[in-house]
Amino acid sequence: MNRPPTVLDVARAAGVSRQTVSNVLNTPEIVKAGTRERVQAVIAELGYRPNISARRLRTRQSSTIGFCLDPLSQGISSAVLDRYLHALTEQATARGMRILVYTAKDSGQEIGQFQRLLDEADVDAFVLTSTHDGDPRPGWLRQHGADFVTFGRPWGEADIDGSPQLWVDVDGAAGSAAACRHLLAQGARQIAFLGWPSPSGVGEDRLNGWRSVMLEQRNQGELGGLRWQCKDEVADAQRLVAQQLRRLDGPGELDGIVCASDTLALGALMALNAANLTSIPVIGFDNSPVSMALGISSIDQCLQDVAEGTLELLLGPEGNQVLKHQSNASRAHRLITPQLIVRTRSGV
Template structure:
């Protein structure tokens, strides 16, 4: 294997006599994928030590400079990526976007780029802020978050040819096969499906869902994962009709909504659309004398960890890597996670963090 890699490295050297090494050159020399090289550079902790060493050796032998992948943006005006900073609203689940912004800033710095944060209260105000920053030469590209159907920000950026990528899919008719722009997202349906399968296997067939009101693209996607797992488990054959209740993104409201669920003997577990709703459901379960009722959240926030609740981890650091890869490289040069060849998106598969028992909680 090492001999073959050495031969590939020599071939790469011969092929690039008059040009700088690229990330593809490093990947070929190390015998790995382009994405693995990117992970070694930007998120080495997720790559096996043996693979990291092989890639590092190829980088050294080829004199590859990771920051050259950012040349496309550096040849413009500011080498700066703009991203909207959501207004502080308290709560639990906002920590995910905080982690994403932190990771994006850190990894952009490793590629010799900067990140500029800007505030806006509405999509229309955000468009005005992007326009001002773009016109003033302060940003060259944009990352937008919190996408929704008919998002005017994406349309504005496309019309003006501004390089951008969204954290959140376009929510069109065919976001995977024919997306309107580059996007990276977490596969919410896969996350809730995994959570539901775990609950079915460990708690029983009566797994309820506590979600947001219908019409939320992200919430509807996560609900689909729950339904898909229940259908695969054929729970209706056991004579139980799936129970779905909804709440706004509010702990107190979720506690009130979940109270009638946990007070009866109609459910074995609850899968929730977010950690905020999971915390509310847990408080209701404690008040009803069922503190050990399995409740699974989504976001894996410190609040879920503190209460001992299982939760789906979004991996925002992986989302940041995918966003920068798409923004800097374009669809043709990206090896997508869980994506069809030739598409322009990265779909990050979340992971379920299982906490078997919850510690005693103080009743509200």
């Protein structure tokens, strides 16, 4: 065949109708598994590539998902959203979708971007990140009938799990709990948690994992002296941990530190090194390039799984068109279990 294969060529080779081929390409979930697999095999064999531009004109959909680069994410932890965006773009491309990246200085400006992009029909849906208590963005999008998924739970709602909002998130409590159990298995008993000041939905979630394991280990004993908090800055974490170390009565008062981020973990390690307490283990959260380079144990958020969950909520398991929220009512959430990555840290 000298010319590029067409939909009709695929239909004939697979022994199905042209409409069935179209369904496999656009709404695969409605096609029987055996038929779908046969058509997909023929598509691969013939090297057929659908005319995406023609489909966009026909369906009046842009096949584009909007994503805002968050100006508040800086430093070590910003690598998380960078990796998430990369995974999301890679997986969306495989489905014939595009990611449109835009910027905004704050929530108000981002809502203005929502309005512009919807008015100009540039996107079919949005992915929101950095959700927080009182976040005005989801309410605005719901009010205007726009499709969206949040990477992050709708913090502040009375019943997060019962929320109609589509969200995918990482189980921070499970991550911190895994870190604590690992240290306990290594013989540690006095394990501190270094987190962020309240209010922080993400921070409280990660704190709860440490608290549940430690209360169980201590038979409901007091934990106040082992809960530390500061801003997500290396210098602040180093200063706080140094202060806490000076208050210790002696060996055995501190066996390990579980941190809400790799930023905090780096500051904690610097304080421990300065005090010649390099044997005390530290576990961070995010599995950032810094933790990898310095050999710091950390919790990996499994961002490939987060991206996959995001697109499944928007498009269905294999689809390439945005579904309406009603289609997803029974499967509106994805909570991803993170993975503990154990390393032997190098000197800082």
